[in-house]
Amino acid sequence: MSEHTTGRIRWGILATGGIAASFTKALLSLPEDAEVVAVGSRSTESAKAFAERYGIPRAYGTWAELAADEEVDVVYVATPHSAHRAAAGLCLEAGKAVLCEKAFTINSREARELVGIARERDLFLMEAMWTYCNPLILHLLALVQEGVIGEVRHISAHFGFFNDFPPEHRMRDPELGGGALLDLGVYPVSFAQLFLGEPDTVEAWAQLTPERVDAATGIVLGWNGGAVATLSCGFTADIGAPAAIAGTGGRIEIPDGFFNADRFTVHREGVAPQTVRLADISDDHDRGSMRHEAAEVMRALRAGETESPLVPLDGSLSIMGTLDRIRERIDVRYPGVD
Known part of the structure; x- marks a missing residue:
């Protein structure tokens, strides 16, 4: 630089x-x-x-x-x-x-x-x-790694809304990589892999459009250690974007918008639920801000780094591999690249 x-x-x-x-x-x-x-x-x-x-x-x-x-x-x-x-x-x-x-x-x-x-x-x-650069998500990750909810056994994450896209829309165009998975499903998959890494087993089902891209996809990821993730994405129903992480000692819930969360609640047996808000841990309280992501890029450039420890390239490669495996299961292919 x-x-x-x-x-x-x-x-x-x-x-x-x-x-x-x-x-x-x-x-x-x-x-x-x-x-x-x-x-x-x-x-x-x-x-x-x-x-x-x-x-x-x-x-x-x-x-x-x-x-x-x-x-x-x-x-x-x-x-x-x-x-x-x-x-x-x-x-x-x-x-x-x-x-x-x-x-x-x-x-x-x-x-x-x-x-x-x-x-x-x-x-x-x-x-x-940007999810990986969100201070609240980083705080949540630290809590999970500290064992606040014990060993992680299950993750759920969903991202869906209803939109009757016309056939010519990019979301239905295979030439443009259309479908719910790459636009929406990348968030639940990335969320699960943030906590559990690359899955050992991938299963999926999808409702396909006439153009043969996915309008809605359900995903089950499995890890040999016993953890499971149930994920979904789509534009056929207004399911919002809730997420939860469950372990042997409790669970953490994000009620909506997990990909740019501004709060989560920790539930543990015998302890009153504790809600943590973005304002509790960050001076930047703008839930929808991309500033954290931009700030991480600029920090890395000034430090002479060629990749971010928050969003490592090997992690992005792993997520793309999982998305490929999901597309194999739901039989979605993109002309000229697959």
């Missing part, structure tokens, strides 16, 4: 959709640490409109121009996951650090390719799994 990284980190934004807008707003809320200096899109008009909306000085009509900008320290890749390999790979090949949205790629082969490029070139790369 350049000497500039001792001061504000200069960000480039690749893509101009809703998630790119949310992350850009998060960066703009960190003016002493972050500076958004460029945006790139496949459309010059889209890039210029995005730049004008957020006061970004440079707008490019190609990804390559953004990747070549010498004043960009790190690129946030916010394309659909079907384009993550191409977009993140282009930036890494140009010598840029990269924060790449989840799901990390469309399959584990592409994920291994990106990690290979980053490690060969000694460049920073991180999957944008």
Whole structure:
């Protein structure tokens, strides 16, 4: 990284959709640490409109121009996951650090390719799994590791809503990696693996759309030590996003929004339930903030690290492997990559 990284980190934004807008707003809320200096899109008009909306000085009509900008320290890749390999790979090949949205790629082969490029070139790369950077989730993880609820035996996590997407929507398009699993299911799978690691057994069932992507998927993960995770995702019912971790000595429940939780409750026999809130452990009380994720990237860059200990690359590779195994079980394949 350049000497500039001792001061504000200069960000480039690749893509101009809703998630790119949310992350850009998060960066703009960190003016002493972050500076958004460029945006790139496949459309010059889209890039210029995005730049004008957020006061970004440079707008490019190609990804390559953004990747070549010498004043960009790190690129946030916010394309659909079907384009993550191409977009993140282009930036890494140009010598840029990269924060790449989840799901990390469309399959584990592409994920291994990106990690290979980053490690060969000694460049920073991180999957944008903001859950892993949430102070409340880190506190929850520490409690579990300390044995507050004993040995973990079961995890449940669900993420679903109802939306009657039309056939042309990207969520139903196999060419764009459509379906619930990569958009929504990556969160429950990542949550389970945060506590238990890569599963030994994977089983799944799905309701498929006419385009043969999953509209709803149920997942059971098993570990040889006896732990089980029951997970689900979908856009066929408004199930919300609750999660729970149960052990031999109690359980911890997140009532909703586990992927960006602001509270959880610890239940143990003979002890009154204890609710822990984000405000109890963090000065940043914004539940929906991406600031924690951005702050971790900037901390790592200033420290000269090529990956984050909170979101390690081997962990992202493991999660992509599990997602591949789930897709095998539900018979969902993406043209041109599987």
